[in-house]
Amino acid sequence: MKVPYISSLSISQALRYSMASAQSQLASAEREVSTGRLDDIGLTLGHQTGKFISLKGDMQRLETLIDTNGLASSRMKVSQSAISQIVSRTEDILSSTASGVGLDADQSVLASVAKTALADITAILNTSHNGDYIFSGVNSDAPPITDYETGPAKAAFDTAFSTFFGFSKDDAAAQAIDAATMGTFLDTVVEPQFLGTGWATNVSAAADDAILSRITLTQSVTTSVSANEDGFRQAVMASVITVELFSGNLGEQARSAVASKTRQLAGSAVGNLANLQGRVGLLEQQVTSANERLEAQIDILGEHANSLEAVDPYEASTRLTSLITQIETSYALTARIQKLSLMRFVS
């Protein structure tokens, strides 16, 4: 049998090399145990690192979507409560016109109720939220409704009245207007000013297009309602005709025609607005469920990312312990091998 030769240098070098490699592994195992994550993710995952980074990036993107959805949700919540306030103002008009049409005193009360309602509806439609007028559609930098009293709408109404009847509503001749003529005036002249093209010219600066929001990475929905919706127009018209025609010199006949038109408009406005609330509710629902989906996705992505980067704490600490044992053994061996020299026995 060949007796192999071995040099002293190679004995000590072998120990030195194994010690160096164990110590460098020790440093990385220590970091893994203390953080619970891979020490060098790229080195361990290799070609999968991009996937890991995408997962992290996607989580961040989805979280941003949840944040921005919060803005859309709160806009719709504000819209929702604004619409219900408008509904209640419209109902005020409805109930007042239902009762007193006869006495002059009642009429001025009615006119002032309608006036307050009109001011309120205007203010509510001009609500701004986070710097945007929420009922302006995409035209969100301008308030949607021009104030009636000072704006072109009142002038247009007065002109229309004079043109149609040949005198103003405060004129004594206004007493004589009968119900049918008044009905015609309201249906053919006043109505187009509010429900037709006059609305955009004299009253509203809002855009028909609602604000579009991206609520998931691939889905975009509208998240606002425009002041140009029929319900708002009808509510505004109902209050305007009440304010205008219950304050002039009109006779009882004409007033009853106005009151019936008001009732019809307000009633229909309440119905349309309820529909609108339903639509906003659906949109809110859509955003909420998008958020739920996003959160579920974030959870899944998070789990996936975690499974890529996490270190089993038991495995890591076992590895650490065995490395420490290995290094200690190396120390002990080095000490013993250093003693193992013929020099100690020859003297």
Next chain:
Amino acid sequence: MSLTTALNIAQTSLLNVGRQTSVVSTNITNSENENYTRRSAALESLTPGARVVSIRRHAALDLFQGSIRALSENSAQQTISNQLDNLKSVLVGADGELSASASLTKFHDALQVYSSSPSNGLLGESAVQSAKDLVRRLNDASSSIQNTRASIDGEISGTVDQLNDLLSKFYDANLKVMNGTIAGSDINDSLDHRDALLKEISKIVPVSTINRENNDLVLVSGGATLFETTPRNVTFDAQPAYGPTTVGSAVRVDGIQLSAGTGSNTTAKGTLGALLQVRDTVTVNLQGQLDEVARGLIEQFAENDPSGGGLPPLAGLFTYPGGPGLPPAGTVVPGLAQSISVNALFDPAEGGNPALLRDGGANGAAYVENTTGAAAFSDRLIRFGEQLDKPITFDGATGIGGDKSLLSFAAGSVSWLEGYRSDASNAAATKDALYVRLTSTLTAETGVNLDQEMSRLLDLEHTFEASARLIRAVDEMLQDLLAAVR
């Protein structure tokens, strides 16, 4: 047999013990020297009774050859692995925070926030700011890559100088060995020295050796002769500065071009081949990937004619010196990542208007998409956000081509680099283990064992004592004889 003969033999023995002791002491002195090959002094018989000491050098040729081959491979692989660690730290960062992918995600988020509230000019500014950050990251990453190439070029130049220097030293060492062999003197120290030089050379380039008469050595590297009687010239033209289109010059050994390595488990042997590989392949691919990200951004954020009137798409938020025409689709434009910029028309710091991002129209009124000037017009912003997820065609020359979204291409670039690095690091561990294994076998075989030398010293002491005793005995016998005669 006479007493005089006995005396002579004992004297020779003393002399031989002296020589042998000197060998033992040389061995002991060099016991920690890796480049030392152990010697032993053996007695040889000539005419009856006469013994001379001959000194043998315990070289292990095959092991030595294997060990320097492994050294070449190992030093190449370590170089690749170190360079990739470097590139990772400047291009990806510890957790990917420096990658184009991370900046792209931030930019997407800024766009999304702006699209949720397009009337808010501050959010527009922040989206443009985020675009500027993204562009700066691309510019910085691109110049880091080019700086790395320049510093590798410097390293190659230094290594070539070192190689030439080693070859001229090798010339001296080889000459000493040859002269010693012809003169018949002890050449062992010269051989050790020559082997040590050979080791240094094989760290730089792969070396195979051809032995000729009188221990003359010829060194061949690949197809080129490194050393034959005289050192051959290794030449290299260093370039002081690197740009994305700079092509580095080749290293020539005796006029023959040294080939660069390929693959993460590199085929290169020696540091030069590995450095050439990183300078000409790895960094060029990474630059190409950044250039493609830049091209993707310019393409995805281009302005289109909203009327469908046939006007060509022109560069929008992101532009480059060749703008406003778009770079050709599907092919890498070298250096685009370095020259891409945010259009000044969008940048509030340069008097621009961030709202152009919402409305369009940086290239004239025909490109305005938000024709009514609506403040909450979000369609365009939403489309941009979604486009980061829509596939476009990337150039396959960058290592990760095909139809991908910009976001996944950017992540793919990280994958490419980290995959390369991880493979290189694993290969480095394997090659290092092989080298260590071969070297330790070599040192085990050729190194000095102190215990053995000590025991040999004890033997020599005994021989010395016995020879001295012998001389005294002969002396006494002669004295006795002379006394009897007197």
